[in-house]
Amino acid sequence: MSALLEVSDLNKHFGGLHAVKNVALSVERGEIVGVLGPNGAGKTTLYNLLTGFIAPDAGARITFEGRSLLGLAPHRIARLGISRTFQLCRPFVGMSVLENVIVGALGSELGRGTDLDALAQALLGRVGLTGKEQVPVEVLSYGDQRRLEIARALAAKPKLLLLDEPFAGLGSGEIEDLSMLIRQVHADEGLTVILIEHKLREFMRLVGRVIALDFGEVIAQGSPEDIVRHPAVIEAYIGRGNEVETEPTHAA
Ligand SMILES: Nc1ncnc2c1ncn2[C@@H]1O[C@H](COP(=O)(O)OP(=O)(O)O)[C@@H](O)[C@H]1O
Ligand SMILES: [Mg+2]
Numbered sequence: 001m002s003a004l005l006e007v008s009d010l011n012k013h014f015g016g017l018h019a020v021k022n023v024a025l026s027v028e029r030g031e032i033v034g035v036l037g038p039n040g041a042g043k044t045t046l047y048n049l050l051t052g053f054i055a056p057d058a059g060a061r062i063t064f065e066g067r068s069l070l071g072l073a074p075h076r077i078a079r080l081g082i083s084r085t086f087q088l089c090r091p092f093v094g095m096s097v098l099e100n101v102i103v104g105a106l107g108s109e110l111g112r113g114t115d116l117d118a119l120a121q122a123l124l125g126r127v128g129l130t131g132k133e134q135v136p137v138e139v140l141s142y143g144d145q146r147r148l149e150i151a152r153a154l155a156a157k158p159k160l161l162l163l164d165e166p167f168a169g170l171g172s173g174e175i176e177d178l179s180m181l182i183r184q185v186h187a188d189e190g191l192t193v194i195l196i197e198h199k200l201r202e203f204m205r206l207v208g209r210v211i212a213l214d215f216g217e218v219i220a221q222g223s224p225e226d227i228v229r230h231p232a233v234i235e236a237y238i239g240r241g242n243e244v245e246t247e248p249t250h251a252a
Contacts, residue, residue, distance in 0.1 A: 008023075046213070052069065165197060
């Protein structure tokens with residue numbers, strides 16, 4: 001059987017900038033895969049290409065469950081079972097927490113009879129936001145907004161969940177909690193997860209495999225343990241004064 005997601009010859013130029021360069025990767029059902037890379041490595045662009053927000057250069061192949069995603073609009077791709085979160089949370093301002101999750105379910109193929117209110121309530125319970133259903137999203141803490149993003153992405157009942165720097169701006173306790181939530185969702189639903197980070201430390205216990213990007217190219221793939229020792233990864237981080245495994249720094 002083919003992999004859940006298969007990508008080859010993926011390229012994206014922005015003018016003269018080759019932001020994604022000959023990327024090939026495949027993700028099996030049930031994996032948690034990490035995409036690692038310094039700022040500007042092309043990680044978010046990769047997600048934008050996978051989800052139809054931008055079109056790749058000619059010659060790419062992107063298949064999901066054996067079916068090509070090329071040329072499909074984002075909502076079509078979402079309907080096929082790929083949900084994403086954004087690096088910067090994008091809640092629907094002016095709506096309650098509960099309404100935000102319901103909106104997440106609307107684009108999916110849930111049956112007409114689905115009780116969206118109950119579904120959204122249940123998801124908010126899973127991400128630890130019970131009691132905040134009626135709160136306007138603007139007043140949520142940053143950590144709670146990240147949880148809401150995940151609840152909203154899960155509302156569409158995805159087969160593949162793409163998380164873009166879910167730990168950014170969180171303290172270490174919140175990172176632990178969110179990691180546990182991701183692991184639970186993965187275990188309970190057999191959900192396949194791809195997670196972007198630029199610090200390897202956050203990956204170590206969560207992902208089974210890491211794909212390291214630098215300047216748009218895949219420079220290494222392997223277990224987190226192998227990746228920390230990979231010369232190309234060390235060069236990409238240490239060589240430029242970045243961190244591979246040091247203490248994470250977090251916004252207050
Ligand atoms: N829409 C765009 N137009 C022009 N340049 C872009 C666009 N999106 C991203 N880039 C550039 O592509 C490179 C990769 O960006 P990005 O994928 O956001 O990196 P990452 O998520 O790994 O930090 C960066 O140099 C960025 O400035
Ligand atoms: Mg990014």
